[in-house]
Every structure is written in structure tokens, then in C-alpha cells.
Amino acid sequence: MTTIPTSAPDDLPGPLMTDEAYGALRASAALWAGVSVLITDSCGRVLVQHVDYRTTCLLPGGGIDAGESPSHAAARELHEELGVTMTIAHGLAVDWVSPTNSSAPAVMRFPGEAIFVYDGGTWTDDRIDAVCLPEQEITSIELVEPARLPDLLSPSDARRAMSALRARLNGGGPVLLEDGHPIAPTVLDRVGVLRTARDQSHYEFRTGPVPTALLTVRQSWGWLFAPDGRVLVLLEPDTGAACLPGGTPEPEDQDSPVATLIREADEEAAAQLGDPHYLGYLTADGDPYARLRYAAALRSIGPMRADPATGRMYTRVLATPEQALELFNWGPPAADQLAAVHHARERLGIPRAPRQSFTELTGPTSW
Known part of the structure; x- marks a missing residue:
């Protein structure tokens, strides 16, 4: 017989559960962890990456390495994917991606994922022109109207990106998402701001x-x-x-x-x-x-x-x-x-x- 541990990750095991058993129990509920970085230009267009390993585009980002903090992972991914060195200091969203809401192949046995979305800021034309892509994986970058994200990204990635973009615009701090949907929608989410392409009026x-x-x-x-x-x-x-x-x-x-x-x-x-x-x-x-x-x-x-x-x-x-x-x-x-x-x-x-x-x-x- 063992005691039932609480759900807090730093709680000690119960007196009848060994450290090994408690660790195995927690590992059985492990998630993947990843990061995305939202970058825009001065016109509010979003930077997306075309990659050679899938048909849809991605925001810059990737998986978090063992023992790595999410913000360090975001900075590392920007350097590896875009050749950019910068400090990542502001979060926009944390998204819980459920096991049933992913396009991952069944053989991967996807357990669910927590994705941290960070604000990469507004980049000037010079900074965008200075991007240096790696020899593999990232084939090109594109700056797109927010309304195009559902056409270019997978459905879950597009929902997450739009929710993070509205959180940045709203200025109220990071938001919590479940499968890309805010658990506490703002007026911007409810109305669907930016889902329609904005008229380009550079008068x-x-x-x-x-x-x-x-x-x-x-x-x-x-x-x-x-x-x-x-x-x-x-x-x-x-x-x-x-x-x-x-x-x-x-x-x-x-x-x-x-x-x-x-x-x-x-x-x-x-x-x-x-x-x-x-x-x-x-x-x-x-x-x-x-x-x-x-x-x-x-x-x-x-x-x-x-x-x-x-x-x-x-x-x-x-x-x-x-x-x-x-x-x-x-x-x-x-x-x-x-x-x-x-x-x-x-x-x-x-x-x-x-x-x-x-x-x-x-x-x-x-x-």
C-alpha cells in the first residue's frame, strides 16, 4: 500500500512511497515542453518560417532541452534558426496542447505538451535583412498579415499564435491557453480582432x-x-x-x-x-x-x-x-x-x- 502524493511537483513522497516509485509515478504523467517566439515588423506582420520537414509553417521555436529553462530555449532556438542573439524576457502565453489535439504521428505516442510563447518584439527592416538561416530545416522566412496565419500554420499553431498576438496587443500580461484557446477570453478574443486582413493604407x-x-x-x-x-x-x-x-x-x-x-x-x-x-x-x-x-x-x-x-x-x-x-x-x-x-x-x-x-x-x- 502507498500513500497518494499531492499534485505539487516539489512535495515530498508519502511515507509509504519510495523516491523511485514517486519519480516513476510523476514520469508517467510527463509532458513534452516547447517554445515559440512571436516576432512582428513595423507594419504588424508576423514572421513565420517555411521548413523542409512539414507542409505548414512555424513560428521560430522548438523543443526545450533537458534541464533547460524555457526562456533560454527560446533564445537558443532564435540563434540556431535565424542567427540572431537576443535576450528573451517577456512571455505572452502558455498553451496546454492536449494529447488528442496534435498532428503528431501515432507512433510518437504524443503525451501532451506545454508550449511557452515569448515576445520577440518588433524588428526593423535592417534586423530582418540580417537574418541568417541554417543550411537545413529552415528554407525561408516570410512576414505575413495575422489573418493569413490560419492558412499557413497548423490549426493549433495558428490559434496559439493569434491568441499570443492578441495578448501582446492587449497589454494585460501573459495568458493561459488550452489547445490555443484562452481560458479567460478578452474582448479582443471574443470579437476576433485581426482575423480579417487589414487594409494597407500607407497614406x-x-x-x-x-x-x-x-x-x-x-x-x-x-x-x-x-x-x-x-x-x-x-x-x-x-x-x-x-x-x-x-x-x-x-x-x-x-x-x-x-x-x-x-x-x-x-x-x-x-x-x-x-x-x-x-x-x-x-x-x-x-x-x-x-x-x-x-x-x-x-x-x-x-x-x-x-x-x-x-x-x-x-x-x-x-x-x-x-x-x-x-x-x-x-x-x-x-x-x-x-x-x-x-x-x-x-x-x-x-x-x-x-x-x-x-x-x-x-x-x-x-x-
């Missing part, structure tokens, strides 16, 4: 008045600030796509971009705002349109209702301006727009918000 941002003789105002969008320095972002529940409040001019606006913004903010988000401050406009070479940007303080949020123009009922969230930009693919020119946004925030007397979890606005709120 130049220009301050100063719009040359109306050359350009027609096509949009009027707003960076609408809550008192804590975060801005209102709208998420489409059917696609997961994000947008700022605003839209296209209507005859009732009487050629006033400010009137367009005020009307659209009310229709889309039931948002009332203070006096808008003009930031500038976006345009591209050969494009006859101007897309105006404003900043304003939020005064109140009413009960949510469907947008009369689209029939959509958006999910309203607050995010830092930097987090909001990560929801779009606006490219390098977005840095100039972000600088103008923060300059307007300072003029409005609103503090800069630290990175934090997205907050959903479900009911009426006044400031």
Missing part, C-alpha cells in the same frame, strides 16, 4: 489646410480621448476589423467636416464630444481625396445602437493611441499622425495613458 499625413482645388474631402475621422488618455476604437463584430469613429460627408453636414465627425460619432458609437481640433489630412500620390483627422475630448457615451448607415452594432473599446495603431496597417507614415495626436492631447490637457488592457464600453458613461 502620407500632412498638416495644414486641405487644398480643396485639388482634393475632395472623403473622410472625417476622430481620435476621441477619454480623460485617462485612451481613445475610442470601434470593432466590427462580424469581421473583427477596427476603425476610428467618423465617416464620409453627407448632404446634411453642409460641407462641414466637423459636422460629419460629430454626426458619425453619434451614429456609430453614441458618442458626444467636445470641440474637435484639426490635426491634418491623409492622401496618396495621384489620389484625388483627402481623409481628415481630428482630435477631441469625449464627453459621454450613450446606450449602444446599430449604425443607421450599415446596420452594424460596433463593439466600443478604449485603447492607447499606440494600441489603436496596431489594429491598422498604416505603415511608417502613421508615426507623423501619432505625433500630431499626442500634440493635440497635450493641448487638450489630457495625460498620456500607459499601456494597459483594452476596456469595453458596454453602457452609458459620462466624463
